[in-house]
Amino acid sequence: MGVVTRARKKRKLEEEQEFVDDFISGLPDGVLGDIVTLLPTRDGARTQVLSSRWRHIWRSAPLNLDLQKPLRHTPARDFSRVLSSHPGPGRRFTIDMRYVLSRDSAPLELEAWLRCPAMDSLQELEFHLGRPFEFPPLLPASLRRFSCTLRVASFGACSFPDGNANALHLPLLNQLSLVSVRISETSLHALLAGCSVLESLLLEDTNGFPRVQIMSTSLRSIGVCSPWGDDRLTQLIIEDAPSLERLLIFGGREMDISVISAPRLHILGELQGRGQMLRFGATALQGSTVASLTTVVPSVRALALSHMTPCLDVAINLIKCFPLLEKLHVEITHDREENTSSDKYQEPIGTLDIRLRKIVLAYLNDREPDIEFAKFFVMNASMLESMTLEFIGSDAWIRRQRRLLQVEKRASKGARFDFVSRNRSFSLPRAKQVHEMLILDPFQRVRR
Structure with a gap:
């Protein structure tokens, strides 16, 4: 009987030591799921081999799927297999279709993936549909299913449907990037109006609108880069942005920028030595030169x-x-x-x-x-x-x-x-x- 007792004590001590050595496995499933969700896709999936304790975590945790340049030789069917093996919900989906083998059908493939149950309740989405299309494909219609969950979005190499009636409404969106997209001025203003809590906006190499007028109580940061060629952004008007803290102007063609009301603007640039015209009320800067100085900008x-x-x-x-x-x-x-x-x-x-x-x-x-x-x-x-x-x-x-x-x-x-x-x-x-x-x-x- 004493031998059995000593054996049990030994096993108990070993189990306790294993728990100490692997303290992280003792955390609740919800916490482990958050950890797995924050890992890169491959690393998150590999946690299944750590122990039986981890085996179900990856499939029960919100899906974090990053499919970018390192996976450029992976066939599209493998992406579909990952999505079909995970019950959802989705947390983040990032993909650059330029590195998917089936490039010609990229819009259709992306549409199908976004409709998978694994993408339910998606919070962060970033995609680039591929080559510099002269007439980029339309924004995937399935995006509307995420209108009440998306918080971060980056749309690349696509075009937006025209008119207010077709505008996306993303009431929880906090960050928005439009990169190499085609969108009309009407559609852009409707999109921004539907993002009522948007804090940061990047317009990079966008086409289809010559001017944009910003009226937002929530925007804190704006970045713009005007492309070369016709039908580009030439005029930016900050009409009323009481929360705006930074206005970033990246390389590209010159623009005419007017800041009518942005009392909290702390960070400004890059102003080019020539090209841009920047106006703060009656004060005008041509590039980096002060063309007229009537009032100062203390913010x-x-x-x-x-x-x-x-x-x-x-x-x-x-x-x-x-x-x-x-x-x-x-x-x-x-x-x-x-x-x-x-x-x-x-x-x-x-x-x-x-x-x-x-x-x-x-x-x-x-x-x-x-x-x-x-x-x-x-x-x-x-x-x-x-x-x-x-x-x-x-x-x-x-x-x-x-x-x-x-x-x-x-x-x-x-x-x-x-x-x-x-x-x-x-x-x-x-x-x-x-x-x-x-x-x-x-x-x-x-x-x-």
């Missing part, structure tokens, strides 16, 4: 400029226009040789209240205009905390820059100066800049 804290010739007149006028500016990102171009150095500026620089804390200068070289431009901030930005100079050069170049900028005489004694190689940095993806509001500086560059 803007972060500003990005691209294709800018290093010119102190421009820099000083921008500081006047945005008097509370704290972060400045500048991509320098060398198309022209014009520059106004600090000692040539007509007004006393000492009267300027420069509140800049962070400055990033990209494509800097050791020409006199570039040095004078950077040196102006070194000598006058008394609240500066960091200054990053991106270059393509050698260690000797860095030593020369430090000497020319006279950083030891800087106005802000606590300022840090970083000299980095532009070859080792890249911008954040556009969708991340627009939709991830926790990224406080969407213009930051990531180091490899």
Whole structure:
């Protein structure tokens, strides 16, 4: 009897030790399901082999299906098999049909997949229907079944039906991306009107409407990139956006942008050195140049400029226009040789209240205009905390820059100066800049 008791105690101790070693398996099914749902598709499915405890979790957890570039050689029938083996509901479905073998039938295949029971109650959907169609296929009609559940959506390479009657109504949608889509101005306004809690919007290479007028109490972030060619976006009007915090303008053709009411706009850019016309009431900016300055814009804290010739007149006028500016990102171009150095500026620089804390200068070289431009901030930005100079050069170049900028005489004694190689940095993806509001500086560059 004593032997049996000792054996039972031993097994009990082993079971308890196994539970300690695999504490995560002791969590409730609902928690394990949330964990599996957040994993990539393949990893989530593989959890079934961990133990019998995990075997049913993947099929009972909300489906998280990411079918993008890594699966480019997977036949479409395999996708169908995954969907048929899962009872649902769906949480996230991401697919780029350019990497599915049956490209010619991509719209029909996507339509069939979206109607599967595994997609019931889908919350996040991202698809790209494929090649740059001259007349992209219509938006899948099955999307309407998710009108009461979708919270995140990205539609690519498709066209929207015209008219208010056919507009999608997505009352829970929080994030929306339209990429390489064709949509009329009427349909776009109807779509936005049907997204009553939308917080972030990306319009990238869209066609079919020359202008868009934004009236939204919920939008906090807008990103636009106007494509080349006819029938493109040329005019953006922020009519009434009381919650708007960031307006991001990506590379592309020039646009005419009017901000009538956006009192919380903190982040603005990239303004190009030429091309865009930006109006804040009676104040107008042509590219990065202040064309007329009637009123200041005190809400803007972060500003990005691209294709800018290093010119102190421009820099000083921008500081006047945005008097509370704290972060400045500048991509320098060398198309022209014009520059106004600090000692040539007509007004006393000492009267300027420069509140800049962070400055990033990209494509800097050791020409006199570039040095004078950077040196102006070194000598006058008394609240500066960091200054990053991106270059393509050698260690000797860095030593020369430090000497020319006279950083030891800087106005802000606590300022840090970083000299980095532009070859080792890249911008954040556009969708991340627009939709991830926790990224406080969407213009930051990531180091490899």
